[in-house]
Amino acid sequence: MKAAVFYGPNQPLKVEEVPMPVIGTGEVLVKVAACGLCHTDIGYIDHGTPTFKKPPLILGHEISGTVFEVAPDVTTFKVGDHVLLPAVMACGECGPCRQGRGNTCEKMKMFGNDVDGGYAEYVKAPANNLFHLPDEIPLIEAAIIADAITTPFHAVKNRSGVKPGDTLLVFGCGGVGLNLVQLANAAGASV
Structure with a gap:
């Protein structure tokens, strides 16, 4: 191969x-x-x-x-x-x-x-x-789900417990950061 x-x-x-x-x-x-x-x-x-x-x-x-x-x-x-x-x-x-x-x-x-x-x-x-x-x-x-989405998903859901009405500031909006912004928005947070 x-x-x-x-x-x-x-x-x-x-x-x-x-x-x-x-x-x-x-x-x-x-x-x-x-x-x-x-x-x-x-x-x-x-x-x-x-x-x-x-x-x-x-x-x-x-x-x-x-x-x-x-x-x-x-x-x-x-x-x-x-x-x-x-x-x-x-x-x-x-x-x-x-x-x-x-x-x-x-x-x-x-x-x-x-x-x-x-x-x-x-x-x-x-x-x-x-x-x-x-x-x-x-x-x-x-393919990007394996890292660039699961990493920020874990941060939003498991580590920080983001909930509707929360306000987040994301430093470093590369691939992982941009996905974090989208996931936090989906969880009801203001980013």
Whole structure:
């Protein structure tokens, strides 16, 4: 398969043939439809922000696609399902995960940082970390949900508890900030 491979800071990504990921127990192979370019990726490429997995590494953590293959023990997904891969994968077993706070997982792994990500034709992921997408949501548009929408959603709904009548000031209206403005407005706040 083809992938854009990161070899280190201040070097261009190299599009090359790499081995197809091999899935194991509990995993799904996804044919990537879209993968967003995040400021995190730019930090790795242009500013030397270190990745946990040493390069070479396939970057990209805002991924949507179609299930291509499922492990025999996976019953929650089937070939052809439209899916969203979260930016970070929670273990599902640590204290925070058992309390429903996978975003603070003690063993979290991030696509394109700890493991190969979505700047490739295919990516593998644990089935328990994927989300079904309705067929009517275009996969190309869905990719940003993985980070640029879930991050501000968590801030509006879970961290700050925004409610109708609240007033918010948002600093930094890039992709995440603009989505925060929209979500806060939808929650009834003045922004």
